[in-house]
Amino acid sequence: MLQLRHSVARSTLRAVCLASASLWVVGSGALTVRAEAAPVPVVQGAFASDRLSVEVVGDGPDVVLIPGLASSREVWRAEADRLQPTHRVHLVQLAGFAGAPWTHGDGPFVEPVVGDLARYIREAGLERPAVIGHSMGGLSALLLAQGHPGLVGKVMSVDSLPFFSAMFGPQVTPESARPFAAQAAAGILSADEAGFRTHQAQGAIGLARDPATREAIVDWSMATDRRAMATAMSEVMTTDARPGLAAMTTPVWAVYASDADGGAPAAMADAVWGREYAALPGVRLIRVDDARHFIMADRPERFAELVDQFLAD
Template sequence: MFNALSRVRAMLRALSPRKPLTRAQAIAIALAACSPVLAVAAQAFAQTSPAVASAPAPTFASDRLSVVVTGAGPDVILIPGFASSRAVWTATAVRLSATHRVHQVQLAGFAGEPWTHGDGPFVQPVIDALAAYVQQAGLQSPAIIGHSMGGLSAIMLAQQYPDRVGRVMSVDSLPFYSALFGPQVTVEMARPFAAQAAASILTASAPDFLNSQTATAVGMARDPATRTAMVDWSLASDRQAMAAAIRDVMLTDVRPGLATMTVPVWAPYAADADGGAPAALADGLWSREYAALPGVRLIRVDGSRHFIMADQPKRFAEIVDEFLRQP
């Protein structure tokens, strides 16, 4: 298995041969692309969190996602990221269920959930299924909180179905994932690399796949137990689903629609001076990529890697509570 940072350097040189990769860029990009796939994650304490009584679940059938409902009160939908289980939100759901009705989404193909769609599109059908769920469940302006790919999905839902979304929190997620490779990158420029990433998922041997996921977990979370859970969920995911998802994520650019959005958006993002993305680099990247979105609230969370809810649970809980208190 080739070195992850070398792979990132090679990709960036191909996209912009006259601009050498700086150390800061290498660190930030390696966090997001240090394996052929995005990382998956869970909080270390997810399996030991106290149980919460399930609320009556709205009748909803979909081969794209399933939903578990707990608590009562204003509606909050929690969307996990790439190859993650809904259990990544366990601690958040347990806490919020005391005051809110919490809808924990599980995407098909991830973390053991069945996948029946081959190499077909992944992200847009999820958006349509989420919109159908909101409508069929009769939810009124629910708050949507999504992590990574889930954050991208939340923004897409708000852009395409603004009447079904109250507010959005996009956790450590950019409106164009491939902007990580440089400000000059377009969807067309990213296309061969998306194809390469998808192919790498499908063709990797079992040992290589395990090794890549294990290495990626180190860059995505600080806590060893969380890293273990990340790898377990990745190995339980359907590789065709993962390949379809990474291809879609790398080729989805929602920045053109930011300027006309009316749904409030918060975007917490991670910075970590100890092996993660430097604060100045993270600030510049998030400010640049969300510049067109009116009223966006950008919140840097220090001492965290990609999975903020696991690395900084107290700070993340404070941000979520403030987000939900807004009128």
């Protein structure tokens, strides 16, 4: 989820949403950053979708990795390479993001993706896989577990809230966020190429520490279909998974970032994540210090340690 530090300087929800609208993108920091097109996916079985593709590597218990908005699956590459000797890893690429084809205009985004994730798990014959999602991918993982609890073994959400716009205050609702979501989407669509790139480069500084990661953030977002990005951003800003938390039986780990030097202060991060996940029975909240939004990039060794604990739990 976008760094909480944006909320410190907010004057209105509108200002913050418009400032951050085009920045919910990916990088891989200390991971191997690859801004070029992703390799041709090896898709499990005969699964076909115009909403996502899946590259499968390794052998063993199944792990599904979902990237965030405007992300390439390459954000997970180092983690997939590390896991594949012991796990079968399913790297998801969402249509419209980071150069993947998009054929749906300004049609719906999140719900069809969640539906096809569920269909993939069924058709590929996965048995209650672990699902790890970053940012928007974390929200998608929560929605997947809520809508299809029998398909998902466990969920790790990485710097992701069940209601994105709650970072702007506990009083915000999907309805009150709706006008600002529309304005954020309009800003994404109307920006010229040069201005959009500049905005992405400025925002990337707050999302990752590593210069190579910041470059990848810009490259991937520039390769993303603007209509897909605008629609996804608008939907995420107005999608509230909190009402379904109390009934969830799927184990959830919520890993979130804190960075005293330009990121979310620890006390603020603790307060927001604790408040927003309060209704989820048994949730395990884990703060990772000295990291910004891309925890897997800023603290790769710590993140790998957490993933191993999560998978073994």
